[in-house]
Amino acid sequence: MKLFQREQYSLFGGILDWMLTPLLLLWPVSLGLTWLVAQGLANQPYDRALEYDARLLARQVQQGQLPSGPEHPLRTGAKDTIHYQVLDPQGRLLAGQPALPRPPWTDAERRDGAVQLHDAELHGVDLRLAAVWVPLAGPDQPLALVQVAETRDQRNALAGEIIRGVMLPQFVVLPLAVMLVWMALARGITPLHRLEERIRARKPDDLSPLNFQEVPLEVAPLVNAVDDLLCRLNESLATQKRFLADAAHQLKTPLAGLRMQADLAQREGTSTQELKRSLQQIGHASMRASHTVNQLLALARVEGTGTALAKQRCDLARLVIDVVRDSVPRALERHVDLGYDGAEPGAPGVWMEGNPTLLTELVRNLVDNAINYMPSTPEQPGVVTVRLSADSRARTLLLQVEDTGPGVPEAERALVFQPFYRALGTPVDGSGLGLPIVQEIARQHGAQVTLEPARPGQMPPGARFSVRFAGLQVPPASS
Numbered sequence: 261m262k263l264f265q266r267e268q269y270s271l272f273g274g275i276l277d278w279m280l281t282p283l284l285l286l287w288p289v290s291l292g293l294t295w296l297v298a299q300g301l302a303n304q305p306y307d308r309a310l311e312y313d314a315r316l317l318a319r320q321v322q323q324g325q326l327p328s329g330p331e332h333p334l335r336t337g338a339k340d341t342i343h344y345q346v347l348d349p350q351g352r353l354l355a356g357q358p359a360l361p362r363p364p365w366t367d368a369e370r371r372d373g374a375v376q377l378h379d380a381e382l383h384g385v386d387l388r389l390a391a392v393w394v395p396l397a398g399p400d401q402p403l404a405l406v407q408v409a410e411t412r413d414q415r416n417a418l419a420g421e422i423i424r425g426v427m428l429p430q431f432v433v434l435p436l437a438v439m440l441v442w443m444a445l446a447r448g449i450t451p452l453h454r455l456e457e458r459i460r461a462r463k464p465d466d467l468s469p470l471n472f473q474e475v476p477l478e479v480a481p482l483v484n485a486v487d488d489l490l491c492r493l494n495e496s497l498a499t500q501k502r503f504l505a506d507a508a509h510q511l512k513t514p515l516a517g518l519r520m521q522a523d524l525a526q527r528e529g530t531s532t533q534e535l536k537r538s539l540q541q542i543g544h545a546s547m548r549a550s551h552t553v554n555q556l557l558a559l560a561r562v563e564g565t566g567t568a569l570a571k572q573r574c575d576l577a578r579l580v581i582d583v584v585r586d587s588v589p590r591a592l593e594r595h596v597d598l599g600y601d602g603a604e605p606g607a608p609g610v611w612m613e614g615n616p617t618l619l620t621e622l623v624r625n626l627v628d629n630a631i632n633y634m635p636s637t638p639e640q641p642g643v644v645t646v647r648l649s650a651d652s653r654a655r656t657l658l659l660q661v662e663d664t665g666p667g668v669p670e671a672e673r674a675l676v677f678q679p680f681y682r683a684l685g686t687p688v689d690g691s692g693l694g695l696p697i698v699q700e701i702a703r704q705h706g707a708q709v710t711l712e713p714a715r716p717g718q719m720p721p722g723a724r725f726s727v728r729f730a731g732l733q734v735p736p737a738s739s
Contacts, residue, residue: 451479
């Protein structure tokens with residue numbers, strides 16, 4: 261039961277409902293219980309007086325003093341009508357009101373000499389009766405019945421006075437209780453209003469944590485969670501700002517080169533050879549800028565995929581072989597020996613749930629990175645080997661791309677996965693985004709990327725990038 265209907269759930273209204281609804285529902289129950297208690301309290305003194313009258317009349321009957329008439333003023337000043345009845349052991353009327361109902365007790369209960377009380381009705385009027393059985397001649401003689409009956413007017417009047425005395429103050433206390441509950445709740449949620457005011461007064465760039473110690477204990481976990489969200493949001497914004505700054509810096513160099521070469525080409529007296537050289541530089545700078553933009557878009561697309569990553573059953577061996585096949589012309593151009601060594605397409609354990617487009621991008625970036633940074637000549641060609649091994653029992657897939665190049669110093673192995681990071685002295689053009697893209701795609705597929713020397717202790721040591729996919733394998737489709 262809701263006392264206050266609202267379009268949106270209200271914490272204040274919900275607590276108020278749960279506090280006031282039982283209070284208002286229990287109030288009629290309290291009225292009924294009060295009425296029963298009042299009836300019991302009102303009956304007690306009148307029942308004792310009625311028992312006394314019954315014993316007094318019983319002694320008079322034993323002494324042979326029978327009153328006359330159906331009514332007798334046994335109690336002076338009584339406002340109720342009092343009836344009596346005396347029956348001999350054979351049930352014949354000796355005195356009093358003949359129409360009084362008989363008591364419903366057994367012979368064993370008659371002989372204990374106690375006064376028995378019961379309710380009855382006479383001519384439509386409610387009565388309270390006291391009955392006692394007394395021997396007329398001796399202790400072992402047949403018992404005569406003596407009854408005294410009283411109307412309930414005074415009892416009901418006393419019960420009404422008790423109820424009025426108890427319930428009337430409740431008509432004042434109940435609204436007062438509702439008002440006090442309302443005020444207590446309003447005061448209790450005041451810290452939430454203050455917290456709201458503090459949040460609204462903040463500047464848009466203020467992402468500092470809230471002070472959860474100034475709010476109620478029950479709200480502290482919520483404020484703590486908001487603080488954690490603000491902290492992560494602040495880190496995300498800082499990363500975006502750094503990313504944009506680095507992207508602007510990376511794009512500034514090729515764009516400046518384009519502008520400079522265009523200015524050189526437009527100078528008076530420029531020879532045909534110089535013009536061709538400027539056009540070649542313009543083409544090279546535009547390719548570098550295009551590559552950087554494509555990598556930026558790829559990284560943004562990968563990071564924006566999030567939890568909504570669309571996955572399907574795919575053959576990782578087939579994807580890897582296709583990438584290696586597509587990269588062979590580039591490898592031959594750079595005099596690099598590129599090869600594949602691993603599981604065949606369709607083999608057991610090479611199937612997994614993933615996004616084929618992103619997995620292809622992951623493999624392509626690793627292969628391109630190895631080819632680009634491989635010092636290679638026709639006399640001493642570099643070697644790049646792509647391996648894929650499947651462990652059906654452990655439900656893992658291990659992708660490795662290793663080369664025979666100079667490797668990565670141990671101090672820089674964690675830095676190469678940061679956006680735009682490039683080792684000092686590297687003569688190769690690049691954006692520094694390939695490995696961060698690899699790491700993000702691996703993270704979204706529950707995989708880990710590691711970097712280690714391919715030939716520890718040898719010179720050059722080479723580099724081996726390993727991507728371990730765990731628990732993602734699925735059985736191949738049935739033919």
